[in-house]
Structures are given as structure tokens and as C-alpha cells.
Amino acid sequence: MKFLPIATLLLGIAPFVSAHVPEDYVWDSMSHDSSASMPVGGGDIGLNVWAEDGDMLFYISRSGAYDENNTLLKQGRVRLRIPGETTADFSQRLKLDEGYCEMMLNGSKIRVWADVFRPVVHVEVESPLAIKPAVSYENWRYADRPFRKGEGRQNSWKWSSAKTLFTSRDSVKAADGAVTFFHRNPAETVFDVTVAREGMDSVKSLLWNPLAYLTSGGRLSGDNLRFVGESEGVYGDTDYRSWDFEAAKAAKKHHFTIALHNAATPDTDRWIASLDSIEKSVNFKRDREASRKWWRDYWTRSYVTAPAEGDTAVARMTRNYELFRYMLGCNAYGQEPTKFNGGLFTFDPVYVKDDQKFTPDYRAWGGGTMTAQNQRLVYWPMLKSGDFDMMKPQFDFYNRMLANAELRSKVYWGHDGACFTEQIELFGLPNMMEYGTKRPAYADPGVEYNAWLEYEWDTVLEFCQMMLESARYAGIDISAYRPLIESSLTFFDEHYRYLASHRGSKSLDGDGKLILFPGSGCETYKMANNAASTVAALRRVTDSYIDYMKAQGDTATSKWTALLGRIPEIPQRVAGGRAMIAPAKSWERINNVETPQLYPVWPWRFYGSVLSDSADLALARNTFSHDPDALRFRSTTGWKQDNIWAACLGLTDEAFRLNTEKWADGSHRFPAFLGPGYDWTPDHNWGGSAMIGVQEMLMQTDGDKIYLFPAWPLDKDISFKLHAPSNTTVEAALSGGKLARLTVLPAERAKDVILPTTLK
Helix, strand or coil: CCEEEHHHHCCCCCCCCCCCCCCCEEECCCCCCHHHCEEEEECCEEEEEEEECCEEEEEEEEEEEECCCCCEEEEEEEEEECCCCCCCCCEEEEECCCCEEEEEECCEEEEEEECCCCCEEEEEEEEEEEECCEEEEEECCCCCEECCCCHHHHCCCCCCCCCCCEECCCEEEEECCEEEEEEECCCCCHHHHHHHHCCCHHHHHHCCCCCCCEEEEEEEECCCEEEEEEEEEEECCEEEEEEEEEECCCEEEEEEEEEEEEEECCCHHHHHHHHHHHHHCCCHHHHHHHHHHHHHHHHHHCEEECCCCCCHHHHHHHHHHHHHHHHHHCCCCCCCCCCCECCCCCCCHHHCCCCCCCCCCCCCCCCCEEEHHHHHHHHHHHCCCCCHHHHHHHHHHHHHHHHHHHHHHHHHHCCCCCCCCCEEECCCCECHHHHCCCCCCCCCCCCCCCCCCCCCCCCHHHHHHHHHHHHHHHCCCCHHHHHHHHHHHHHHHHHHHHHHHHHCCCCCCCCCCCCCCCEEECCCEEEEECCHHHHHHHHHHHHHHHHHHHHCCCCCCHHHHHHHHHCCCCCEEEECCEEEECCCCECCEECCCCCHHHCCCCCCCCCCCCCCCHHHHHHHHHHHHHCHHHHHCCCCCCCCCHHHHHHHCCCHHHHHHHHHHHCCCCCCCCCCCCCCCCCCCCEHHHHHHHHHHHHHHHEEEECCEEEECCCCCCCCCEEEEEEECCCEEEEEEEECCEEEEEEEECHHHHHHEEEECCCC
16 A cells, blocks of 8 residues: 555545544343443453343452462452333443443332542442332352362362362351452462472562452442341352342332442451441442543543444444454553453453353463463554553562562573563462473473473563553653563573583584574464564664664664674565464464564554565465465464454454454453453453454554555545554544544644555
8 A cells, every 4th residue: 555645635634623533332131140231440440231121230359359379350249130020111221432331220220330540339229119129148158168170270289189279268248238358368279289380489489479468349338228137049050159238228219339449457356447448438429420530531531433324344343443443441540450350341251162160260271360462462453542541550560570570580590580481370480280290300490391382481572662662652651661661672692692602612603693482473483583472672772772772862872782692583484385484583383373583563563564575465365365374273262362453454354354253242241352262351452453453453662654545445434533652642643545634743743644555
């Protein structure tokens, strides 16, 4: 596609003020089970809300609520029973613009919302008649629960035997007006087992331990609630105990709250005192308006939308993009990042896979265990959507682990730099099961004895680059993350010179370059030498860090300039008579279905339709279109990113096809509950990679230049507001094949915008 500077195409195009307000998402019938729930949330709280058999129910999730096994626990389930005619008109409406759910049930109106700025859930009931609703708090951890076979996959134990493991019971206490519930971890947790298995006992006292005594829970309370007793039941193959309340007095309006609190405290009294303070801080009118304003502002930051009466594929794509971005906004300020394998919105696993007869706490691939290749896709799209404040939980996640990751390098190899692995616990050590339970004595103690994960250490560099990009896009202060970026780069320099010097007399190759062996091209090309994904990552992050330092007036760049000179070139090869990017200089086996030979296209942006000269673009397009493995691995499922590469390479028809497939409705009632794909439902790395694909179709940048519609079919109507570097926003609309609207802020950046020459 050819482009022209915007100045030649601006005649007759007026700037406009964004007036995008997302439409309500509405159901007009009740649901059959929790898989047909609707996500509601805010701040760091996620609720699955649905109506079933005349009752309203919702699960409560909160960021950071980990148990002793590193399961991300749900905080329980709430059931609301409204007296009245169940045949009355029903509706369930997600009010996206202000971030709450409104339900018409049995003649009453119910509003459910989470406070963005404090951990409190509100439920409001309005009825034309005075009524006495019933409210129940339901909990399946009312007793110690031994693991069922396979249930350990929800935490750090993975496939370990279920015979000796259990989830310990919660404490639940009810009285008139309130029920208080919490799960308290003991002093010794899976952290201690991990440290011992991985040979880190010598530095255990220095390691950061976030699980010991961690207490998570809350209190459901209301001024007009009378405790009526306990009952028991079964939901989704899981037995539970219920603490039941009813309104003490009939009234037309009812209101109750669920205040939540997570903290590692020396005793429960201190935890309860903090919970009391949270409850006392609630001001209903102030908090409701502040939260609704946050959501209104959220939608003015960024959007991608299309007319519902236009192209059906585009309408579905943009609707699901919006619904998924709403889900991301529900964990804007969590202590922990949004999990790729369900976020805050998992539900009973038997409704995902009918053989997964576990509790609602279950999700595949762990609770506090992070898989970096998947996590990155949740956070990359936040740059162009302008959600920079929402990236902080992911950045802080790595920053908190830094000291532990540096200790790994010191203990195992005696050199500097932070070694971050792919399957990593929230305390910075590899998952102990992925580390290997049957390790031979000769195995390097710092390497996971695992065919998929061994030597895969480069994924931290994507988060380093996100940090640097957030500074370039929005001037975010990333000074607190500089030690993390420097230590992550230092590891590769130190470690691969260390390995080379132990193999021979030289620590560099004949050209003075690092020998990145043994390495790994994602989880796929194993025992790799100079994997393309690693080389491109090191080159881009080092170069970006030097640019960042210069922009900050820091002239001490010589160390990093020297490192940049030691990083090898991105490998190439000839296959089928065509030059293309190679997965690595060499490799011993293929173990998975990723395509690291295209990582230099994205996320590392060395090749692309707006970046490369014709020879480089041909090289990258050859890789996408003719590399036999790239073709064999092509898919739009889960974390697959072919849709992104097609957009970056300006392959408009292919990008539209792949992104249309990527944004197809999920298999559950809420269409943005994607997956499970390779992971779980809702699959957030599926949604994240789909967001990136659409963003790259609509806007790409190269230095100061901003290219609009580089891979979007110009005959398909679309409107968007996206963010570009240098605190720039671009709002544009296509209608009838013409550029209908355009605003670039600040205005002086308009000169940097470039449009396709074929745009009318």
C-alpha cells in the first residue's frame, strides 16, 4: 500500500470532538448456568452476574487473593431472591458507559457495581412495592477440600498427586446484618516447597515471600439484613454451604455491600480492623459517581467502533473488541496483573470442559503462576488504547520479583543479572513442577528440566520494552523500572559469556558477538543458537533503552552501546529458493507450534510495510507466506498472532480474514468469553492478540510518522481513537470509502500523519 502525507488529503475534512458512548449490552432472558454469566467489575474486582431459575447470582473475584497452594481463590458466591412474579419481564443490561449491571427481575430493578477506587461491591434493589428480598452468601471452602485428580492444575502443584493435598477451609461467621469470611494462609506454603526443591535454601531468608499469612476475604453487610441460618446445596458439581439472610423490614429500596480485603498480617484481628476501615470509608453517592465517571472517561481514552448496520464481520469485531476492553478495565488497579487464563471472570469449570468436575476456583495453568508468552498479549494493546495506568500491575509484578530473580543467577552461576523464566511464580522462581521433579544430578540447577521451557528466558524483555514504550508514548515515569531493565539485559550478556567461557577459551565468537546457545525460539525451536526472537528482543530493548537514557539527559550509555555491539544479527536463511528470516542460526528439535521467525516483525518491529525497504519487506513477507513451519502453525486460536503479523506486513485481505476469525463470538453466552483455546475461558491472551491485530490494521508508527489504515480494507466503515508516541491521539472515521472525520492531538502532529494514496 502506498501512502501520502495528510496535508494533501485534508480539504473538506473537519476535526471532531469524540462523542463515542458504548451501547448497552442486553439479554432478555435468564441464563441456564454460570457459563452464561455477564462480567461486571471495576478497580480490581470481577463479578460473574447471571439470573437462573428466578434468582440473581454472582461470583466474586479479586486480584491477589492467593491461597497457600497459589490458587487464585474466588471470594464466594452471592444469591439474591426477589419476591414477585417470575413471569414478569426480564432483562439484564451491561451499562458499559458507566460500568455496572442493571437487571429487571420479578418486577424489581437490581443494580450491581464495583467501586473503582476501593474494594467494595454494591447491590441496589428498587421495587414499586415494599418487599423483603433474601440474600445468601455461598462458600464451597466451608471445610478442608482434598484435591481431586487433576485439580492441582489450578495452582503451583500442577499434576502432583491429589492424595496428600487439599485446599484449607475458610473462616465464615454470620450475625444479624453481616457475614464475615476469609481464607488465611499458614506460615509455610508452596513457596517453601518451591525454594527447597530448587536448591535456594541458602538464601531463603533473603527471598521475597508474598504467600505467608496472606489473608483474603471480606464482609457482606446491610443495615436491613436479618440472619436466618445456614443451609447446604450443590451447584455445578460442587457442594457448598450457604449463610442466609432476609430483609428485616419490607421496603421499596434495599442496599447491601461486600467489602473485600487482602493483606499479609501477623494476626486476623489486624486484618479485621483493616476491613472495618474499608467499610467505614464507603460513601455511597460519592463512590457511585466517582466510579461511573471513571468508566465514562475510560471510553473517551480510546475506542474502535463501527455502525451496527454496516459490514456484519466488522460490527461483530468492534463489538467484541469493546466488550473485551471492558473486561480488561475491571482490573485497572489490581495488585496483580490480569491473568491470561480467565482474568477475574472464570466460572464453574464443568461448563468449560465436562470432565473438569472441580470447584469454581479452578482454572488451567495456575492462579499465581504466570506464563509470560501469554501474559504479554494481555498488556501490549494497552499502549495504543492509552490505558497506561492499567499497565502498572504487570510492570510491578516483575519489579517485585527482581531481587529473587537476581538471587537465582548468583546462587546457580555466580554472575549478575536477573534470570526470569517462562512459567514463573509470583515470587520470581520457576514453577516447581515445570522446573522438573525427576532432575538428573548433572542437570544445570538454574535451568528448568523441561522440554518446552528449558533456556526460554527472553520473555521478560517484552515487558521491558512495554515500559520503555509507555515512556515514549505518554511520558510515563519509568525510573523505578530502570534496575529491572538493566538487570534483564545484563543477564544475557553475563550468562552467555559465562557459558561460552566454560566451553572454551573465548567468551565471544570470531566476530566479537555473543553466542546465544543453548537458547530457545519460544517453546518451539529448542537447543537453539541465536534464536531470532531472542536476538531481536535484545537488539530492540538495548537500542530503546539507549534512546530512553538520551531523552532523559543521561549520557552514561557506553555500557549499553557496547552490549548492542555484541548482539548478533537477526538470522536469515533460504528455503524453497526464497530468502527469509530464520527461526535461529541452528536448532536441534521443534517442540511446539510458535513462529519465532516472525517475532522480528512483531513485537520487535524490524520489518513491516511501514518500516522496511522493499528488500526487507520481501524477506519478511516470504517468511509469513512461504516458511513451511509458519504455514503449518498458522491459526487464529488462543495466543496465535498470525493476525498481527499479517497486519504489520500490510497484507490487507489476509489481515482482515484472520482478524475476523479471531474476533468470532466465543462459545459462551457473553461473546467476549473467548476460548478456552490452548488455555482456559475466558481466554484473555486470545482477546489481547485480537485487539493488537485490529489496532495494527488501523494505525502503525515509524519514528515520528503515523500511518493510518495500513492494512484496513478502505471500503469498510470504521471509527477509532488510538494513541501514538509523543502524547498523541488520533481519531479517524472511514465512511463510504472516504475519510469522513479526523482529529490529531496535539494539532502540530497532524503533519506526521500519512494516509493511503488510494483513500478518496
